[in-house]
Amino acid sequence: MLDGNEKRYLLECIESGWISSEGPFIKAFEEKFAARFNRKHAIAVCNGTAALDAAIEALGIGPGDEVIMPSFTIISCVMQIVRNGAKPVLIDADPRTWNMDVSAIEARITPRTKAIMAVHIYGLPVDMDPLLELARKHGLKVLEDAAQMHGQTYKGRACGSLGDISTFSFYPNKHITTGEGGMIVTDSDELAEQCRSLRNLCFKPESRFVHDRLGWNLRMTSMQAALGLAQLERLDEFVARKRRMGALYQQLLGDLEGVQLPQASTDYAESVYWVFGLVLDERLGLTAADAMKRLAAEGIGSRPFFYPMHQQPVLRQMGAIADADRCPVAERLYERGFYIPSGLALTEDQIRTVAATVRRILTL
Incomplete structure (x- = not known):
């Protein structure tokens, strides 16, 4: 539904001339999104898959690592894991909630396990407390995919606030849409810095065209952010x-x-x-x-x-x-x-x- 402030903010964006990823609506959208989901950092990107890719890269998941995740999910969740040479360890779904069966996770943890990916499916969130306890017990990172959970809570806590790093999608069928778009949120200064760099080709502030790492162009436009800001107001x-x-x-x-x-x-x-x-x-x-x-x-x-x-x-x-x-x-x-x-x-x-x-x- 685009009958709120979307047109007004888009016109403001266009009239300002700042329609690229450098426009002020990016910062405004990121700050308000972070505040809404009780996060220190929000990093806007071009789609939800890009958010997952950058988050996986920022977590340092690579060759020989294992990531525990649901089998019942979209392929976006697994692509960067496989491309980075890591192994997805797949967990079956709970027949009632359709989310991953958290009770099956611990038996699949090995010395190679680096992270657990929790993907909230269709309407109800993953049962996060036992999952988070397992992660703490075994020293694992938690990547939370909240693409379908805008505005949902788990025991009163916002979905998207529960992982070491969490991601959202703004595809047109989501509660908040920017046409295409995504968001990475985290409380970690280090992970946030990495994600900001990864979304912008890993340019270095002190030497822009000298690269120590390969990133992507995952930038969101200011016009998309203007839409997102209006949508967020109505969540x-x-x-x-x-x-x-x-x-x-x-x-x-x-x-x-x-x-x-x-x-x-x-x-x-x-x-x-x-x-x-x-x-x-x-x-x-x-x-x-x-x-x-x-x-x-x-x-x-x-x-x-x-x-x-x-x-x-x-x-x-x-x-x-x-x-x-x-x-x-x-x-x-x-x-x-x-x-x-x-x-x-x-x-x-x-x-x-x-x-x-x-x-x-x-x-x-």
Whole structure:
């Protein structure tokens, strides 16, 4: 939803002439974002994948290292780990929350383990306290991917404030969007300095064109930051709206047999329903692909769940994943899970239409 101060701030940005990454809106967006998420530093970048790449590089993850992470996630999370010569150690999903099964982490820790990547999925956060305790116990870094958790909290603490370094995405389907864009947040002066350097080709202040390290051009434009600043002002409104939408879907679909709906809450968080997912029971005789095809025939768009990392052809071809690795919950979530329209602009009437159609095509 772009009906707040987005146009006003964009015009101000354009009229100032400062539309590049040097513009004042970058600093304003970073400072207000850091304050909102209770962080000392925020570093704006061009997308959420770039945020992950820079964070992984800043943590010094490299050849021979292992990073424990979920199999049920998007490939952005694993790419820089593999490119840096490290090994992703994949954890299956919890069948209720769809997040990584934290109880399975400790058995996978080895002397080579360097970090744990916690990726909050779809609406509920990872159960972070036991994960953080394991990290402390074994001297591991925690990279928290909060791309889908804008405005969510874990036991009252902001998601994005829980890792040694945390990342966000501002893709158009996120609660806050800049079209494309991302943010790295941390309390570490050293990690923040590294990320700022990595996003800007590792230029050195004292000798700009002499490089001791390879970085990237990951800079966000001031125009994107202007959008982000306006969106950030409305985050509480957006989260409340998402929760109302999720509650309405729960009410309309709660008694539908053979369909698992998103878990509404745990003892540590209430879902923000970034998306509203459905997982089909085998007795329905339908896969997610079958159901999505039926919805498409009714004019309703839907999206598949993540394809598990341990099954990704490119990772297997590269030898990054052991042939023996299996994550049956993640496999089932992909085969039988999909999400229905969940965007902030969706009206109540549209939600009711979607729910009625879902009931019709999935009724036993």
